[in-house]
Amino acid sequence: MTEEVEQKRPTLEGEAALRLWRQGPDAWNSWIDQHPGWNISFEGVDFSTERDPYGNLSFADYHFGDGNVNFSNATFGKGDVRFFGAIFSGDNVDFSGTNFGDGNVIFYDTAFGHANMYFAGATFGTGNVYFSDAKFGNGDLYFYGTNFGDGDLYFYDTTFGKGEINFSQTQISNLHFSPETTGTSHIKAEGLSIKGRAIFNLPPSAARLKSFNLHSASFDGPLTLRGNLSIIPDLRGTRYSHQVDLSDLKVKLPRISPTLGWPPKLSLVAEDPQDGARLRRLKEIAETNKDHQAALRFSADENRAKRWIETSWFGSVLDMAFSAFSNYGQSILRPSFWLGVIFALSMYAYKAKQIPKLATDGWADWVQAALLSASNSLPFLPQSRELRTGALQALYDTTDPSSFIDALMITQGVLSFIFLFLIGLGLRNRFRL
Template identity: 30%
Template sequence: MTEIKTLQPDEAIELLKKGRTEWNLWVRMNPEHNISFEGVNFPTFIKPVWKSNPTQVIKEINFQEYEFPKGDILFTRANFGDYNVSFSGAKFRAGQVSFEYSIFNGPQINFTGTRFGDSHVIFSGAQFGGRNVSFNDAQFGEGNIIFSRVSIKKGNLSFDDAEFNKSKLSFGAARLGEADITFINATFEKATINFWGAKSEKGNTLFPHAKFKQSPALFDEMEFGDGIVSFVDAEFEDETIRFQRTKFGKGGVSFVGAKFGKGEISFAGAKFGEGDLAFEEAKFGESKIDFIGAEFRGRVIFSDLLSSEKIKQFSFRGASFNKSLELNGNRFSCIPDLTNTKINNQIVLRDSEWEFSYETLKDPQASSKINRLKELAEANKDHSSALMFHAHEMRCKRKHSNKNGAWLIDFLFDKFSNYGQSVATPSWWLFWTYYLSTLIYFKQVHSENSLTEYASFLACALFSASQVFSFLPSTKSVQNRAIQLFTDGSKDAVIPDSIQALAITQNFISVILIFLIILALRNRFRI
């Protein structure tokens, strides 16, 4: 195996001074070569260029559109001073590109459009003291992209429209100062994103419209400081999104309009500052959402979620809320877990639908979860939601109870009135009880009755109505005329037992159904 030669720092500096054309020609003649600028102090070799105006001076180290051979390209511990640095449009091939512990104090550090190929790109321990560091539109391939322990004081570090294909991006323990970190419209394809232990003070962290395609994003134990954290309209495909034990400052955290697949979304143990956490109109697949033990000092908004019925697990167990929790406008098929939570403000549940399947209610923890939701609804004077959760709680208990007399009564209460919530269901049953009873009475009219067929039907209808509203005094006269309707009218005639049995049965059923209607109306208009 032939050993790859290395262009040493002194030789590399001399080649750089000859300009881009000579450099690229040398690279084409030496397609496999290591190049070392290790420890180079560039201001010593690259002098400022004075313009015609003597007050204007250009300090720039220019690798714009330079090509690099296959091999290790080393800028380890290089010092770029206060010069602008440009690698815009540069092309690297497979190998290692290292800026480890390099110093960039110039106002503009430009890697826009740089093609890193499948190289390992290392900026570990690098220091950026300027205003703007741009990796916009850069392309990273199948390699480690390491910004661990990087130090940035202020300004902007941007990866807008950058592409990461099978890359392993790491900002572990990075110190991001007051800089804004932006990945606007960046694309991650089968990549890994890791910000474990990174720390930001006041800068914003922005990932709007970023696309995570089969790419887990890990922000465990990161400190975001007081800037805004935005994943607005970001897309996550079927992979883990994790912010476990992460600390957020005063800035808002927004996932508004974001799209999630089947992966796990975990904020377990995270601490949020005064800013709002917003997931409004976010779209979820068969996700598992975990905020176990999280602390919220601002509002928590999960309103008007899209495809919320697909969520498989939604847990806030043990979390604490200083301001409101908003879950309105959703359709849940899983039971949000708010057990052991501490809520100091309002929980908003209005306009949400809760459709729990048989399998969901079979969960041993289902009853306690629903009971907690009922408690919170009652505490917020949301009577309709409290009644609805009570109904689900009773169904859940019924799933785990023996089928005895109490089980049957509970089952009938559910089916005939939805546990006192429905006016329509008992009204529907009351009407058909009345109508069918009328038909049966009409069939039993005595053949020697002097009334016409139409008059007999009306009399049966009135008699049936008197059984429905038997508690009204005016129905007594109607009931007294029944003997003329169902007998031959003789002095000793008695209403047949079958008619009396039907009347008693109808009366009993009607009283129960009317009670259920009154109960539902009372629950609906409860203050």
């Protein structure tokens, strides 16, 4: 909407708006149907004397048309404020600086359309604030500097569009953020302060998030983060005094194709150079809370994020190998498979280099090749030396075969040691207490 068009919109405000509101939702909605493009302004209005005999203040089922709606710096006094079932269809809804007083504030099942919602600097009292089942479109939602008092803030089964959600510098007693869907691209909560429990239970649609920023937030109660994200949430600088549960948080490191250069980068590169530090913080939190499996996941992605950026070229190549052959010590199957491959290839090579005159028509030669390969793969077993000597004698008629066989045995021994180490590392990480 252009500024010129906005200036042409008439505004229902002040005492005229109050008189129409007092007549109830039917009269109000009828007027809106006839004047859908008008702006509505209750800016600075004191509603504390407008409550019903039960102490409630209701905007339930009110339709606010296609214009902007302004409740900035209004005062609602003590008691519940109800907006459930209300419909906003304009571009902006402004509750900046509003004082909601002591009582529940209910935006249950409210439709906000594609409006930008502003709660910056608003103050809530001792009641709870409900945005459960509310429907937000593609507008932004700003709670910057909002004080939610001593009540809880609920976002159960809320629907969000593509707009930004901003909780930066906001103070909340307890937060329950469990939306049904979210198409939002950014959740900002820098400097967020939560006195009690905080739950971020993100739906599958949160995979579309481009950033989730909790930098410098403080949590004085338990914090739970759940969801499958395609980005790395930023918890750097956070302060917490209770357990942080990241066991159900799965993240995917965004990576892109490398640019041309020398020496060449042999794999994908982290899209954001800061992701390594973000993952390091997630790993630190998981380790502090004794969540070893989550710490392993974050540590693996941290190494991937540092590859080619913080890690040297040779170190990055070794990191690629560590990832490919054992998933950073998280897999037992991968190194076991490669140990078997080394065993089989070595056995075939030993048999292929057997002295022809010693070859037989049966399986005895293959058995000897298998014993020689096994003795090199498992040299720490007490029988390995005796088995190796017997196999060499049977295959080559000597215990000192050719230089090729010596080199092959050394290579097999080194590779087997590496894969045995990776198997042991995987077992340790799997059964760590």
